[in-house]
Amino acid sequence: MQKIAIIQISDAGSEIASQLQCELGAELIQRTDVGNQWAAYDAFVFIGAMGICVRTIAPYIEDKHTDPAVVCIDSFGLNAISVLSGHIGGANDLTRRIAAHLGAREVITTQSDNAGLWPLDTLAKQFNWDMAGLDDINACISAFVNREPTALLMDIRDAGTDFLERTLPDHVTIVNSIDEVTPQRFRLLILVTPFIIDTPPGVLEVCYVPKVGVLGFGLASHPANYEHILDEINEAIAGNDIMPCYKRFCTIDVKRDEEFCAELRKEPNSEVVYYTAEELAKVEVPNPSETVEKHVGTPSVCEAAAILGSDHGKLVVTKIKGKNWTAALAIDRKYLREQKGHIEIVGAGPGDPDLVSVRGRKMLERADLILYAGSLVPKALTECHKPGAVVRSSADMALEEQCALMKEHYDKGHFIVRLHTGDPCIFGAIQEQMAFFDTHQMEYHITPGISSFLAAAAELQSQFTIPERCQTIILTRGEGRTPMPEKEQLHLLAKSQSTMCIFLSASIVDDVQRELLQEYPADTPVAACYHLTWPDQKIYRGKLKDLAEIVHRNNLTLTTMLVVGEAIDNRQGLSEGCLQARRSQLYSKHFTHLFRKGEA
Numbered sequence: 001m002q003k004i005a006i007i008q009i010s011d012a013g014s015e016i017a018s019q020l021q022c023e024l025g026a027e028l029i030q031r032t033d034v035g036n037q038w039a040a041y042d043a044f045v046f047i048g049a050m051g052i053c054v055r056t057i058a059p060y061i062e063d064k065h066t067d068p069a070v071v072c073i074d075s076f077g078l079n080a081i082s083v084l085s086g087h088i089g090g091a092n093d094l095t096r097r098i099a100a101h102l103g104a105r106e107v108i109t110t111q112s113d114n115a116g117l118w119p120l121d122t123l124a125k126q127f128n129w130d131m132a133g134l135d136d137i138n139a140c141i142s143a144f145v146n147r148e149p150t151a152l153l154m155d156i157r158d159a160g161t162d163f164l165e166r167t168l169p170d171h172v173t174i175v176n177s178i179d180e181v182t183p184q185r186f187r188l189l190i191l192v193t194p195f196i197i198d199t200p201p202g203v204l205e206v207c208y209v210p211k212v213g214v215l216g217f218g219l220a221s222h223p224a225n226y227e228h229i230l231d232e233i234n235e236a237i238a239g240n241d242i243m244p245c246y247k248r249f250c251t252i253d254v255k256r257d258e259e260f261c262a263e264l265r266k267e268p269n270s271e272v273v274y275y276t277a278e279e280l281a282k283v284e285v286p287n288p289s290e291t292v293e294k295h296v297g298t299p300s301v302c303e304a305a306a307i308l309g310s311d312h313g314k315l316v317v318t319k320i321k322g323k324n325w326t327a328a329l330a331i332d333r334k335y336l337r338e339q340k341g342h343i344e345i346v347g348a349g350p351g352d353p354d355l356v357s358v359r360g361r362k363m364l365e366r367a368d369l370i371l372y373a374g375s376l377v378p379k380a381l382t383e384c385h386k387p388g389a390v391v392r393s394s395a396d397m398a399l400e401e402q403c404a405l406m407k408e409h410y411d412k413g414h415f416i417v418r419l420h421t422g423d424p425c426i427f428g429a430i431q432e433q434m435a436f437f438d439t440h441q442m443e444y445h446i447t448p449g450i451s452s453f454l455a456a457a458a459e460l461q462s463q464f465t466i467p468e469r470c471q472t473i474i475l476t477r478g479e480g481r482t483p484m485p486e487k488e489q490l491h492l493l494a495k496s497q498s499t500m501c502i503f504l505s506a507s508i509v510d511d512v513q514r515e516l517l518q519e520y521p522a523d524t525p526v527a528a529c530y531h532l533t534w535p536d537q538k539i540y541r542g543k544l545k546d547l548a549e550i551v552h553r554n555n556l557t558l559t560t561m562l563v564v565g566e567a568i569d570n571r572q573g574l575s576e577g578c579l580q581a582r583r584s585q586l587y588s589k590h591f592t593h594l595f596r597k598g599e600a
Contacts, residue, residue, distance in 0.1 A: 081095065214250060349421075
C-alpha cells in the first residue's frame, strides 16, 4: 500500500494519529478533503466515531475493485475496524497491521476471513498470479464460502499452491485431471495453471495463471509494428493451449536497444534478460537454423533463450514464427508437477523440534521419505510426517546405502527430505551426497537450519561479539581421526583470541586444551554444552585450564559444543560504567543512522 491518509476526527485521537503517521508513513488530511482526495490515496484511516467515517465516505463509494481501503479506529485505540475494500483494496491487512501496532482488537467482517477460507478475489495478488475465466467472481465466492463441493486442479507448484495444499478446507478436493470434474460432483472448480483447460458446463470456474513461463524471442531489426508484437505472440501461444504466463522475456543481447524490448521492460512483475550469441550457441534445441546462425552467430535465439532463461527447463512451446518475430516458451521444471523426484536437504536445528525453521517443517510434512541423521537428530523432529511416509535413520547406513535409498525414491517421483543436525552446511557431511546427486542429475535444494553455536549463545545468555573487544566468531573442530589443514591448527586460530566454538571435539579435549593454552590465558571462560536444546541439555562452565577435567568428570562425548572466549558471561562482574563503555552504537541516542537522527 503506497499512499495512506489519516483523518483525525477529534483531538482525543491525536496521539494515535501521530503514532500511525510514523508507522505507516502516512499523511494527515482534513475530513473535508476526503472527497477531493478520494482517488489520490490507496487507503484512508479514520480515527474517531464509525458513524462519522461512514457518512464521510458514503458519497464517493463506487466499486470494490476501484475504491480505496478504509479503516476506522476509535479515539482510544481499542478497536481497528475494516470498513471498505477489505480484500481487493487491502483494508483487512491494513487493519491487522494497525491493530498489532496499537494492541487493539481487529474487527474484520469478511465472511471468508472469519471462516478461515481463502479470499478468492485476492489470491492472485497475494501470489503474483493473473486471473482468467469468464464466470462471475461473486458467484464463485458465494459458492466457496457456503462450502459447496469444490475441486482444486493444480498442474504447477509454487509458493501459492503449497499454501493451498497446506490450508485445504474440508469441502475442497484436489483432483489430478479435468476428467474428474463433473457437475454431479462439484459446484466450483479452482484452477492454478498456465494451460488452457475447458471446464465442464454447469461448474463455476476460478482460474489463476501463475507467472512461471519464460518467453524466448527473436526479432527482426526495428520492426514498424513493435507495439502489437506481444499481442501477436500471446495469440500464437494461446493457439498452443497456453495462456500468457511470462515471468521473464529472453533474447540475444544485440536486440537490447530495440523498441519492442523497451515495451517489454514496462510489463509488470517481469524482467527482460539478454544472452550473448556464444551462450545461446551452447544450448541444444529442436529447431536450429543455419540462417539465424549466419546473421547472429548462433543457430537458435528464441528456443535457446527460453531454455537458458528457465534454468534449462521444459520447452512447452517450440519455435513459432510471426511476420517479424519468433518465439518459444519454457517453464522451469521446479514449477511442473511431473513424476520427478526432489531432494530437500534440511537443517534440523540444534535438537528442540520447535527450532526447526518454518520452511523445514513444511518440507518434513510434505516428504514421502525422511532420511534423518539418527545419531544426532532427535526422532521427535520427524513425527510431523504425513501418513504413508517412510522415515529412516541413517545412523547405521553407509553413504552408498543412503544414496541408493534416496535414488530409489527419487526415481519414483518422490519428495525426499535428508535431515541433518544444526545447519547442514556446517560439518554436515553433505558434500559427498551432493556430488552423488550431481552425478545422477538429481534435483536438490538446501534449507538452512539453526546451528548449535547459535543455540550455545542463547543458552549461555551471551553475546558472542562484544564491541571493541571481540568481533569475530570462529567455528572449527579439533584434529581427531580427520586431519585439519595445516593453516587451521587450533593454536594458530587461537592467536586472535576470538570467541571460538569447537565442534566434534569432546573426545580429544586434552589435545584441544593444550593447543588453546598456547594463546588464550588460562583463566579464559569456557563452556562445555551437551545436547543443546535437547530435554537432557547440560551446560558446564569454567576456566580454560580446567576444560579437560570438566569434560572427563561429566563423561561428555558426542553432541558437545566447546565454547571458549571472554564473551561468555561477559556482563558478570562489570560496573555500570564498564557496561556503558561497551555498548553498541546502534541504539545510542547520539548515533545517527538511516532511521534516526542522533542527538548532538
